[in-house]
Amino acid sequence: MRDTQRLMGFVSRGFRGKRRDTASSSRVPPGQYVVTDFPVLSAGPTPRVEVDQWTFSIEGEIDEPRRWTWKEFQALPTETVTKDIHCVTKWSKLDTSWKGVSVDTLMEGVETAAEFTTIYSDGGYTTNVPLDDITGNKAWVVYEFDGQPLQPEHGGPVRFLVPHLYFWKSAKWVRGIRLEKDEHPGFWESNGYNMYGDPWREQRYWGD
Amino acid sequence: MTQVQDMKLDGNAIAGLLREIFAVEMTTARGTCASCGAVNEVGRVEVYIHAPGTVVRCPDCEQVLMRVVHGRGRYWVDMTGVRCLEFAES
Numbered sequence: 001m002r003d004t005q006r007l008m009g010f011v012s013r014g015f016r017g018k019r020r021d022t023a024s025s026s027r028v029p030p031g032q033y034v035v036t037d038f039p040v041l042s043a044g045p046t047p048r049v050e051v052d053q054w055t056f057s058i059e060g061e062i063d064e065p066r067r068w069t070w071k072e073f074q075a076l077p078t079e080t081v082t083k084d085i086h087c088v089t090k091w092s093k094l095d096t097s098w099k100g101v102s103v104d105t106l107m108e109g110v111e112t113a114a115e116f117t118t119i120y121s122d123g124g125y126t127t128n129v130p131l132d133d134i135t136g137n138k139a140w141v142v143y144e145f146d147g148q149p150l151q152p153e154h155g156g157p158v159r160f161l162v163p164h165l166y167f168w169k170s171a172k173w174v175r176g177i178r179l180e181k182d183e184h185p186g187f188w189e190s191n192g193y194n195m196y197g198d199p200w201r202e203q204r205y206w207g208d
Numbered sequence: 209m210t211q212v213q214d215m216k217l218d219g220n221a222i223a224g225l226l227r228e229i230f231a232v233e234m235t236t237a238r239g240t241c242a243s244c245g246a247v248n249e250v251g252r253v254e255v256y257i258h259a260p261g262t263v264v265r266c267p268d269c270e271q272v273l274m275r276v277v278h279g280r281g282r283y284w285v286d287m288t289g290v291r292c293l294e295f296a297e298s
Contacts (some may be wrong), residue, residue, distance in 0.1 A: 039258075040215065040258065041258050041259050041260070042215050042256055042258060042259060043256055043259045043260075043261075043263040044256060044263060044265060044270065044272075045216065045265075045270060088260050089260060124271075124272075168260050187275075188260050188261065188275075188277070190286070191261065191275045191277050191284050191285075191286045192261065192277030192279065192282075192284030193260060193261075193277060204279060204280075205277070205279045205280050205282070206284070207280075208280075
């Protein structure tokens with residue numbers, strides 16, 4: 001059975017079972033369907049990072065780059081947020097609960113000429129997001145999902161969360177934010193996927 | 209819980225995709241990794257398809273060999289990770 005699934009490619013738990021949730025259609029962007037499970041998407045092997053080796057950095061267009069160890073990061077003020085998330089592969093998941101640190105907290109007092117950012121991760125993944133889209137109570141660096149430590153397959157120990165954009169922007173295994181004057185396309189944005197990725201405008205691909 | 213090991217396929221999983229792009233049998237083509245120089249048949253590479261696109265990685269160093277995005281009736285193919293692709297004429 002497993003071999004059959006492999007040969008059939010896109011048949012997997014994550015892509016099966018379209019459940020239409022008409023009651024919540026005003027919360028579901030065009031072309032999306034609601035799932036109740038949590039599909040796992042990955043562009044490579046899952047990094048295994050020990051938290052005593054983990055750090056989070058803000059670098060680039062900043063006079064004094066900032067860096068937190070795991071212990072320092074855990075001591076920062078946290079927020080628990082409940083958000084709908086929208087994957088470009090067309091599933092949406094409603095009312096997901098996350099705990100972590102607001103990017104506003106991490107950026108407090110930072111003066112920068114940057115207008116863009118690259119979010120970068122263990123394993124080499126990157127994604128580009130305008131600075132205005134990760135500040136102003138719009139993005140978090142999270143380490144709990146649904147009250148539990150974030151599992152490695154969902155990006156643990158720590159992932160990015162910018163729920164108003166397609167979920168590929170919410171980078172798993174996140175390690176830092178690079179502040180940039182110019183926009184540098186990330187892993188998917190350099191190969192067909194939209195630079196901005198607004199699910200409500202269906203900005204999936206180049207030219208959308 | 210999804211077993212992470214299940215997410216990695218071998219190169220035979222992209223046989224159909226490569227036939228669409230290259231229109232010849234490609235699983236016996238040999239690619240040179242631009243990162244580490246290893247030469248591997250397509251059938252041996254590591255493939256991740258549960259993602260916004262298909263990601264092909266070198267089995268020796270795990271660097272990206274190819275990325276293929278398919279949408280809106282178009283393909284976007286990145287092969288900067290493949291220094292040389294060798295295959296038989298059809």
